[in-house]
Amino acid sequence: MLSRIARGLYGIGRSIERAQNVIRVLEVNHKMNLERDRESEQSIWLAIAEAFHTQSDPPSESILYQELVLSFDHPHAVRACIRSARDQGRAMRDHISEEMWLHLNGTYLSLSELTFADILREGRSEFNRRIETFCDAFHGLADDTMIHGPAWRFLRIGKFLERASMICRILDIKRKVLALAPDDEGRPIDVHQWQALLRSLSGYEPYRRAYDARIMPSRVLEFVLQRADFPRSLGHAVQQVAKELRGLNSDRAAQIELHQAVEVFVEQLRMLDAHELLRSGSLESHVPLLSRRCEEISSRMEASFFVSVRPASAPILPIPHAGLVPQQ
Amino acid sequence: MSWNGYRPLAGYYDVMLDADGSSRPASRHLLEHLEILGPQGLSSVQRSAELSLLNQGITFTVYSDARGTEKIFPLDVVPRIVTHSEWQRLEAGLVQRLQALNLFLRDVYGAQRILKDGIIPTDLVVNSAHFCRELVGVDVPAGVFIHVSGTDLIQNESGEFLVLEDNLRVPSGVSYVLENRIVMSRVLPDLFERYRVSPVDQYPQLLLDGLRSVALRDDPEIAVLTPGIYNSAYFEHSFLSAQMGVRLVEGRDLVVDDDVLYMKTTSGLQRVDVLYRRVDDAFLDPIVFRTDSLLGVPGLMHAYRAGNLVLANAPGAGVVDDKAMYAYVPRVIRYYLDQEPLLAQVPTYLCREPKDRDYVLAHLEELVLKPTDGSGGYGLLVGCHATRDELAAARAAVRSAPESFIAQPIQRLSTLPTLVGGSEPRLAPRHIDLRPFAVYGARDEISVLKGGLTRVALREGSLVVNSSQGGGSKDTWVLRDEGEHA
Numbered sequence: 098m099l100s101r102i103a104r105g106l107y108g109i110g111r112s113i114e115r116a117q118n119v120i121r122v123l124e125v126n127h128k129m130n131l132e133r134d135r136e137s138e139q140s141i142w143l144a145i146a147e148a149f150h151t152q153s154d155p156p157s158e159s160i161l162y163q164e165l166v167l168s169f170d171h172p173h174a175v176r177a178c179i180r181s182a183r184d185q186g187r188a189m190r191d192h193i194s195e196e197m198w199l200h201l202n203g204t205y206l207s208l209s210e211l212t213f214a215d216i217l218r219e220g221r222s223e224f225n226r227r228i229e230t231f232c233d234a235f236h237g238l239a240d241d242t243m244i245h246g247p248a249w250r251f252l253r254i255g256k257f258l259e260r261a262s263m264i265c266r267i268l269d270i271k272r273k274v275l276a277l278a279p280d281d282e283g284r285p286i287d288v289h290q291w292q293a294l295l296r297s298l299s300g301y302e303p304y305r306r307a308y309d310a311r312i313m314p315s316r317v318l319e320f321v322l323q324r325a326d327f328p329r330s331l332g333h334a335v336q337q338v339a340k341e342l343r344g345l346n347s348d349r350a351a352q353i354e355l356h357q358a359v360e361v362f363v364e365q366l367r368m369l370d371a372h373e374l375l376r377s378g379s380l381e382s383h384v385p386l387l388s389r390r391c392e393e394i395s396s397r398m399e400a401s402f403f404v405s406v407r408p409a410s411a412p413i414l415p416i417p418h419a420g421l422v423p424q425q
Numbered sequence: 426m427s428w429n430g431y432r433p434l435a436g437y438y439d440v441m442l443d444a445d446g447s448s449r450p451a452s453r454h455l456l457e458h459l460e461i462l463g464p465q466g467l468s469s470v471q472r473s474a475e476l477s478l479l480n481q482g483i484t485f486t487v488y489s490d491a492r493g494t495e496k497i498f499p500l501d502v503v504p505r506i507v508t509h510s511e512w513q514r515l516e517a518g519l520v521q522r523l524q525a526l527n528l529f530l531r532d533v534y535g536a537q538r539i540l541k542d543g544i545i546p547t548d549l550v551v552n553s554a555h556f557c558r559e560l561v562g563v564d565v566p567a568g569v570f571i572h573v574s575g576t577d578l579i580q581n582e583s584g585e586f587l588v589l590e591d592n593l594r595v596p597s598g599v600s601y602v603l604e605n606r607i608v609m610s611r612v613l614p615d616l617f618e619r620y621r622v623s624p625v626d627q628y629p630q631l632l633l634d635g636l637r638s639v640a641l642r643d644d645p646e647i648a649v650l651t652p653g654i655y656n657s658a659y660f661e662h663s664f665l666s667a668q669m670g671v672r673l674v675e676g677r678d679l680v681v682d683d684d685v686l687y688m689k690t691t692s693g694l695q696r697v698d699v700l701y702r703r704v705d706d707a708f709l710d711p712i713v714f715r716t717d718s719l720l721g722v723p724g725l726m727h728a729y730r731a732g733n734l735v736l737a738n739a740p741g742a743g744v745v746d747d748k749a750m751y752a753y754v755p756r757v758i759r760y761y762l763d764q765e766p767l768l769a770q771v772p773t774y775l776c777r778e779p780k781d782r783d784y785v786l787a788h789l790e791e792l793v794l795k796p797t798d799g800s801g802g803y804g805l806l807v808g809c810h811a812t813r814d815e816l817a818a819a820r821a822a823v824r825s826a827p828e829s830f831i832a833q834p835i836q837r838l839s840t841l842p843t844l845v846g847g848s849e850p851r852l853a854p855r856h857i858d859l860r861p862f863a864v865y866g867a868r869d870e871i872s873v874l875k876g877g878l879t880r881v882a883l884r885e886g887s888l889v890v891n892s893s894q895g896g897g898s899k900d901t902w903v904l905r906d907e908g909e910h911a
Binding site: 098101188190191247345347348403 | 653654663667672673674675677678680687688689690691692693694
């Protein structure tokens with residue numbers, strides 16, 4: 098398919114996933130805020146601000162909402178992401194289903210005049226829930242109303258690569274507070290942090306169903322990094338990327354190499370020992386490695402699918418003055 | 426008609442009713458059906474049609490809206506019926522005209538005999554803004570310049586079809602023809618059954634066959650070049666490419682290397698053999714034409730001149746659909762085909778010629794003044810509707826640049842009943858024209874689609890039918906045989 102179209106669909110996948118992740122992080126931390134004491138409030142917002150590179154210092158909630166939800170420019174802002182997805186969607190209406198377009202366009206239009214006061218009036222949690230539902234529905238529509246061909250695959254690769262990047266980023270926010278011995282379930286605040294990590298990935302309920310209510314750091318880490326049957330784990334996301342790359346059936350060298358790199362990453366994640374990571378205190382140094390892997394895969398996607406290599410050739414010069422009357 | 430009191434306008438040809446208000450033979454079934462429906466029934470059919478169009482996204486983009494708002498191109502559900510014999514005459518005339526125009530283009534970019542023989546003023550051709558020097562001497566694939574054409578026709582007060590304008594560059598509107606037909610067959614199925622209407626849905630296949638026939642390689646890769654989603658005709662570009670099963674590309678998807686055109690795909694560069702380009706000449710290639718164009722491809726003309734690419738339509742075709750050339754087309758037909766034109770045209774005064782200019786200045790109120798490089802209906806002056814100031818300004822313009830204007834007697838455009846009146850629906854006569862579409866393939870095979878876009882001026886008394894200026898459309902039913910409507 099045309100590189101531009103593939104890149105556009107990939108971009109839509111990334112944008113929608115990003116919007117959902119940002120909103121979820123805000124929601125989790127909003128909830129944590131309500132249960133918190135005064136001094137620690139600052140640090141939570143700071144951590145988020147740091148992770149998403151906003152310019153605020155120090156950020157208040159309303160500023161954070163301005164920057165991460167309402168901004169049209171900030172690359173992580175929810176509204177910017179949805180607008181980007183919608184603009185791309187419009188340019189590729191022939192490649193997404195009509196239902197997806199109407200859904201995307203409808204939500205975009207409903208957000209276009211929104212202010213922070215409107216959000217407060219609606220209720221932060223209600224607003225957050227509305228955005229999350231929109232994103233879930235969008236992916237559901239993609240799965241059920243698109244042909245599962247290359248267009249759908251590029252959309253999914255974008256979604257899962259963004260998911261992988263976001264998990265790494267959230268771990269980054271948390272790594273300083275999460276560097277604990279595996280069996281230390283000591284002070285309530287640490288359990289809280291591990292819980293928050295799970296909630297940031299909609300993983301708290303699934304975790305409890307998989308295990309029980311006891312928050313054990315090594316189990317949480319394993320859940321978040323490796324658990325293949327938990328849709329929001331890093332392992333699952335990377336496996337889906339591998340699966341879609343396989344489905345694209347590439348025969349070009351760069352694309353094959355990318356696929357192999359992803360499969361290697363899948364293996365590496367599978368071999369991780371969460372317990373050992375925590376015990377040896379190397380979680381903090383390991384997380385940036387994971388982020389880097391995700392970035393590397395993203396740039397390889399760009400280079401191998403979206404950019405065509407031009408064979409070397411002579412420069413094109415203007416045509417010399419063509420005669421009015423052909424030579425006899 | 427009893428529920429309406431519909432009266433044709435005096436002195437104009439109405440397609441459905443004759444001067445004393447009785448139905449023309451071919452429109453009898455239509456009239457009966459309208460009687461049975463009544464105003465509310467017809468209104469409800471109209472609403473269904475509009476809903477259908479909206480749901481299908483049959484829209485065009487309004488330039489002025491920053492959000493690129495899309496509007497439906499209005500369809501009025503009362504169809505225009507063309508009898509079999511009317512159409513046969515029309516089609517023969519069109520085929521003859523297109524053949525002659527294509528020969529003209531071949532000649533003008535080749536040996537230029539028609540210019541040397543003094544039939545057409547040389548300066549008119551070579552100084553035209555649309556004359557493309559880069560085409561001179563080029564071996565145009567299969568000798569076809571005008572692969573797609575949309576000729577604007579009107580009917581005068583006797584019901585005779587006349588050519589109003591040739592459109593040989595990037596004519597649009599055929600997608601509305603196809604979509605209108607789908608909608609009409611859905612909302613007026615009973616009426617369809619009473620008539621035997623020639624189908625139009627084979628157009629994409631006709632176009633594809635035509636493009637394939639002129640290709641330079643076997644199993645050619647065909648693509649449609651669009652300026653993108655903000656272009657007012659984007660829907661049509663996307664529609665036609667999807668219907669033909671070929672790729673829709675923008676300039677940025679293309680690259681020329683070593684005089685060959687390629688598309689950038691996820692599997693690498695893929696060669697393009699035939700480009701159906703819906704981009705004007707001026708924007709095709711920033712190296713050769715407008716350097717500020719982002720819509721084209723640098724090196725496209727090199728690839729074309731090297732014989733590695735087919736461009737449909739060929740660059741430079743606009744030299745003949747220029748309004749200034751229009752008056753000379755009958756001479757063109759005689760020169761190349763040694764035949765009299767089968768299709769008449771509107772008498773035309775060329776202001777570049779002193780006698781004509783004097784006539785135009787003296788009779789401006791009775792004429793339509795047209796700038797020779799205008800399009801889309803803008804810059805037109807309809808003498809009988811103009812204010813005194815507008816007339817004075819027009820006269821001044823003609824005096825200062827006579828070669829930029831032509832004038833034609835105001836034509837009494839035919840009318841057709843059209844649903845008006847909003848909440849109090851009724852039928853009223855509105856002026857129409859007709860744009861049939863033709864595909865020109867190799868070996869001079871010209872296929873005219875049996876139907877066309879009937880455009881209607883929705884405002885009472887208006888003669889301007891363009892979509893960008895408040896026009897709408899009607900389905901055109903070309904009857905398959907004479908049947909009982911002689």
